[in-house]
Amino acid sequence: MKVGIIGLGFRLGYLGYIFNQIDPDFEIVGYTDPAPAGMPVLEEHGLTAGQSYATPEELIAGQEMDLLMIGSPNHMHLDHIRLGLEAGLKVFSEKPIVMSIEQSYALAELLNTHGHDRLLVGLVLRYSPLYKDLRKAQEDGRLGEVVSIEASEHIQPYHGAFFMRDWRRYSEYAGSFILEKCCHDLDLYNGVVGARPRFVASFGGRKSFTPANAPQNAGVNDLEVYHRKPSGWQGADKVFDSDGDIIDYQTAIVEYENGVSMTFHTNLNVPDEFRRFCVVGAKGMAEGDFVRGFLDVHRAHDNEKVIANKYQAPSATSHHYGADEQMAEDVFKHIKDGAPLPVSALDALEAGILALAMDEARLSRKVVDLAPVWQQYDAALHGGQAAALPLKSA
Known part of the structure; x- marks a missing residue:
């Protein structure tokens, strides 16, 4: 399996090693990261990260790959996921896949356009x-x-x-x-x-x-x-x-x-x-x-x-x-044979929305009612127009 990486940090360096342990045919063909903190982990185990690219766009244009893995800082995830989906790639993103309610709506719209099964998520405890x-x-x-x-x-x-x-x-x-x-x-x-x-x-x-x-x-x-x-x-x-x-x-x-x-x-x-x-x-x-x-x-x-x-x-x-070893095995089966996975991008979005509500409740010292958020989220997910509504306190 040929993989490109956007954001070769500690986590994806470790996952590169684990994925290779599960399937020796796993190969990182290229990456983009100005300071790849995960590189020493790969080198320690005799692995390489392929060709370095200056931008995600150049990586996607320059390599054929079965999976694009995203380990960049969280505030970049949405843009990097969008690049991968719009390029027709299967994408794996580390958690959390987005970091605001507005980004949750935007990703729901992308999944409506490109398909929910095109985005895999690193919620490894499942x-x-x-x-x-x-x-x-x-x-x-x-x-x-x-x-x-x-x-x-x-x-x-x-x-x-x-x-x-x-x-x-x-x-x-x-x-x-x-x-x-x-x-x-x-x-x-x-x-x-x-x-x-x-x-x-x-x-x-x-x-x-x-x-x-x-x-x-x-x-x-x-x-x-x-x-x-x-x-x-x-x-x-x-x-x-x-x-x-x-x-x-x-x-x-x-x-x-x-x-x-x-x-x-x-x-x-x-x-x-x-x-x-x-x-x-x-x-x-x-x-x-x-x-x-x-x-x-x-x-x-x-x-x-x-x-x-x-x-x-x-x-x-x-x-x-x-759980990382089992995730690697299941991801390989999914990419190669279409086998189902125990967690989806929709699960990740819903967990993220709950976390965001917890922080809104903490900051406002009020009970947050998520009903209007789910209404807008579902509209975005199913092709309707999602207004960027804030979280509402009950």
Whole structure:
């Protein structure tokens, strides 16, 4: 499979290695990136990135490819996706695929024109064994009708410090933290609920990565942990006095159109990190943790544990609990044989809209009603005229 890359950052450098591990015929034929941070990962494994091009347009014109992969900063995604779709290519974009409500409408219009199946998305957790087993338990009726969900994504201080130092610290490039990092998780639970979010409330701010909490102020001299994860484009050394505008904790409450409610919590400074959920249904409950690697399912009427699964990544260097390897395998089958994928561009758009609503609710301190947004989104998706309406508070 021949691939072109727009934005050869750390993520697509890693995915280039994983895709090649799954299929040795995988070949990057060209890329465009003024500072390709992912190149060392490829070179470490004896891989090349093909010819370098000055612009995405030159890359697309200069190479025949089976897939165009986009790993550029989030604020460039829409333009790069548009280039690929208009060139008739199959496109894979890292998440989040867009970073505003207006861009969501614009991409919906593009998908109406070019087809939903032309855009693949890097919401990799849909491919994880744990999530597959959760959905299987749900399909087997072990949970019954879903009633409520409690979920979280917490990351260790070294990872939180990366966000404070990387280009992702600026919302103008990345969008909010909950959009950039947690759209994975929001997508998962949207899938479990099987309905769109309707009402959203949220609170959060920055309380950990502040000057008062800098370790040197407490007599701690070793700051290595806060620089363990390298930053790329627009990288900086400041952590506790970062000039970024992202927050470091957030909680949200969501009510879906079918009445299911969810609480979601994220924090960037959790030493013993976890990424867990509890899905409570009328007939049972499922509790799991992607980091700690377990899924337990209990039956409601007698409290019996009917599923007790443990999970381990395929290697110490594997990212996302083994989901990247499965995603690569499924993408190959999709490109070569048309096999279905477990997540779509529409799923990605809906998860992104939920994240954007969470931030609007946080900033306005009001409950956001997504009904008018879904109305405009559907109009764009199905060929109607989508006015660029803002999010509305209830």
